[in-house]
Amino acid sequence: MDAKIRLYVDHPLAAGQAVPLSPDQSHYLTGVMRLAVGAGVLLFNGRDGEWRASLTVAGKRGAIATCEAQTRPLQMPPDLWLLFAPIKKARTDFIVEKAVELGVQRVLPVQTRRTNAERLRQDKMTAHAIEAAEQCGATYVPEVADLLPLDRLLRQWPEGRRLYWCDETALGRPATLTPVSGPAAILIGPEGGFDPGEIQRLRGLPYVVPLSLGPRILRADTAAVAAITLWQAACGDWR
Numbered sequence: 001m002d003a004k005i006r007l008y009v010d011h012p013l014a015a016g017q018a019v020p021l022s023p024d025q026s027h028y029l030t031g032v033m034r035l036a037v038g039a040g041v042l043l044f045n046g047r048d049g050e051w052r053a054s055l056t057v058a059g060k061r062g063a064i065a066t067c068e069a070q071t072r073p074l075q076m077p078p079d080l081w082l083l084f085a086p087i088k089k090a091r092t093d094f095i096v097e098k099a100v101e102l103g104v105q106r107v108l109p110v111q112t113r114r115t116n117a118e119r120l121r122q123d124k125m126t127a128h129a130i131e132a133a134e135q136c137g138a139t140y141v142p143e144v145a146d147l148l149p150l151d152r153l154l155r156q157w158p159e160g161r162r163l164y165w166c167d168e169t170a171l172g173r174p175a176t177l178t179p180v181s182g183p184a185a186i187l188i189g190p191e192g193g194f195d196p197g198e199i200q201r202l203r204g205l206p207y208v209v210p211l212s213l214g215p216r217i218l219r220a221d222t223a224a225v226a227a228i229t230l231w232q233a234a235c236g237d238w239r
Helices: 023-032 089-102 122-136 150-155 196-203 220-235
Strands: 006-008 018-020 040-044 050-059 062-072 080-084 106-111 162-166 184-188 208-211
Touching: 006 122, 023 050, 023 062, 040 062, 080 089, 080 220, 089 106, 089 122, 089 220, 106 122, 106 150, 150 196, 162 220, 184 220, 196 208
Parallel strands: 006 040, 080 106, 080 184, 162 184, 162 208
Antiparallel strands: 018 062, 040 050, 050 062
């Protein structure tokens, strides 16, 4: 049974487990892809790995897939968070998508003093993360947090987690990152950059490590991809 379509489900997965699919998933499989009973799909839920399943019900009122065998165990990404100041919607969607593909555990939008973006919808960003995980073969969907002020997040920062701050004032320095194990996070600023007060505070925090992204000014969405790539190559699961 050839199964190429991957779906995220919020349901336990195990051998013989029947999984009711959502109306949108049922319509996609039976109405758009024209799959019938017996067709194969791949399911994952972020907890039980990836499972091959077959459609046992495929009708107008919904579809049910029954798990047959695990195809991959749960593969957690490294303990890396991405903090970013939201930008225009399409570029924010791009950041969430690439964070999932490159491998992070949490995505945390932050409100800086110069953040200038439309109102964020956490549910929409989560749906975008799920879609990215379905397409890239991930078995885990990063948590997408609600928007929080940067000042509050820094006050609540967990002990032992290093924060790599993409410092635009370091423009022109070599983009290097020393391999260090342990929990980490990356902070990307808004399109207008951090204001002087935020820069002064970040420089004074013991857990913050300034990070240069090379000789050219990067857009916020490009900076997110570049910073995650640097960290993954030096400290993550790309090594």
